């Protein structure tokens with residue numbers, strides 16, 4: 562019998578199972594809400610990026626339905642052929658105004674946006690891409706697809722960034738890339754220091770606001786607004802898949818940056834555009850950010866309440882400054898056990914282990930939203946206390 566050329570699949574998956582890294586996908590059986598049914602169990606959901614609870618907001622739901630009626634279900638083309646619909650440009654105009662930039666360009670996802678920008682701007686050996694070690698996987702992949710060398714600095718280490726910029730002075734162009742809010746620890750990038758260094762060395766700054774859009778700054782405008790760096794960060798990336806509750810990513814910057822990417826960015830050129838319902842949902846989401854600031858306030862109140870609750874119980878919550886709060890458990894197996902036991906008790910908080918986070922820093926990651934009630938948060942804190950004692954994370 563010929564050997565199966567795909568036999569490595571089972572072997573490598575077995576290897577993951579041995580290392581306790583094999584995961585069965587959890588299935589959400591209801592809407593994405595504060596309390597959801599997951600795998601047949603009703604749980605308080607602390608693992609979505611639904612920061613403002615917009616996944617079920619009536620205005621967004623109606624906008625999606627209305628756009629589907631008006632424009633149909635899909636564009637059936639890439640943007641550069643006939644896949645640019647008026648509603649796509651309407652969203653881009655809206656995003657640019659929201660971010661205070663000349664222009665914006667939407668991509669299929671936040672992931673493709675990062676890949677597109679890194680790859681198209683860093684187009685030669687003489688360029689230099691500089692990246693924080695904890696930046697998102699899509700930035701890492703964008704850097705891999707870029708033609709330039711890349712240099713990684715230790716997390717938020719400004720002295721190391723400065724050294725890299727000094728050594729890289731001869732580069733044709735230099736791009737410093739950072740997450741605005743880091744997705745695993747919930748800490749905030751020192752953007753003012755990065756911008757000062759960039760200005761000194763003539764480098765371009767790109768901030769990925771996937772977890773900062775709809776979270777930080779005035780009306781959720783992101784890191785630049787949070788730090789009052791208007792006009793000093795040439796490339797702002799946002800996602801439409803987290804707080805905005807739909808799907809997609811965007812670049813906000815100058816008109817020239819937009820034109821450049823329209824001509825050079827491969828995901829823009831070779832992958833089709835969003836269904837009109839997606840653009841309509843996002844337009845409605847921006848309107849909600851502008852007209853219902855109480856959602857943002859409620860999210861921050863909830864985040865503070867929950868974070869303080871975890872700290873009071875005695876958990877190690879790392880360096881978090883945002884609604885993302887890790888509960889650090891140590892070994893990967895311990896974090897997974899914590900997550901599994903919480904789930905049995907009615908709380909869903911995803912376990913995250915090596916290699917996504919460093920060995921010994923495995924955790925469950927919690928994200929509190931505007932949609933959680935105090936009763937739901939108290940319930941979750943009770944369960945954390947119970948399971949934390951059981952697993953000897955607490956005394």
Ligand SMILES: *Cc1c(COP(=O)(O)O)cnc(C)c1O
Nearest residue numbers: 670671672697744771800802809
């Ligand atoms: C989630 C995330 C992305 C990817 O965004 P999608 O729209 O889900 O593709 C990019 N960067 C960071 C920092 C993220 O957390």
